[in-house]
Amino acid sequence: MKQEHNALIDQKTRCAWADxxxxxxxxxxEEWGFPVTDDRRLFEKLCLETFQSGLSWRTILNKRESFREAFQHFDFHKVATFDEQKVAELLANKDIVRNKRKILAVINNAKCAQEMVKSEGSLAAFFWRYEPDEDSLPPPETQTTCRESIALSKALKKLGWTFVGPTTxxxxxxxxxxxxxxxxxxxxxxxxxQMRKKLQRP
Incomplete structure (x- = not known):
């Protein structure tokens, strides 16, 4: 079965990083690039990108299920209630990235997410407002930031979010x-x- 799966993989032309x-x-x-409008999934990904800072995505992907368990499946309403005792538990959890600044950033951002939902209706409504115009983008795989990611970074920082740089x-x-x-x-x-064309924007 594994050999068949590998053979199938070899028959497809992917982005270079995928191999x-x-x-x-x-x-x-099955995931990367699929348009997402679900608030929990958006928050989860932003948190995982925070933890990835300075590390490889493979490290985070391998620990993703442990992150989900540790952070209440990234329900930001629950994460926003995490206290000092919970932070201590997370710092003792060898199955996740034990970086106190990043852990505190996730808790802070969960509180910011709650406020955003109150003011904007959803996280998706706010984030998708910064969807880049495809005609203005350079060829794929040639950049690590864009005008819209820079603008979104500034907007989130103004609202109190942390670890939200343009590259992230x-x-x-x-x-x-x-x-x-x-x-x-x-x-x-x-x-x-095709998915993006069919997507109903929030």
Missing amino acids: SAPDFPRYHD LYAFMQSMGLVNDHAEHCFMRSKID
Whole structure:
């Protein structure tokens, strides 16, 4: 079965990064770039991008289920209630990235997310407001920020969010489908284009 799966993988032309680790093809084919409007999933991804800062995505992907368990499946209403005792528990959890600044950032951002829902109706409504104009973007896989990720970063920081730099937010936009950054030759690019055309924006 594994050999068949690998054979199937070899028959598809993907983004270059997707073949750099055994667990990347499935993530690339089933998640990365799919347009997302669900608030919990948006918050989860932003938190995971925070933890990835300075690390590899493979490290975070391998620990994702542990992160989900530790952070109440990224229900930001629950995460916003985390206290000092909970922070201590997280710092003792060897199955996640034990970085106090990042843990505190996630808790802070959960509180900011609550406020955003009150003022904007949803996280999706706010984030998708910064969807880049595809005609203004350079070719796929050629940049780590864009005008909109810089603007979104400034807007979130003004609202009190932390660990939300332009590079982190562009990676967030790529993975959550706000921009289709699959390579021109990638078999997923046209599929993501179709999904984005059918998407009902919040």
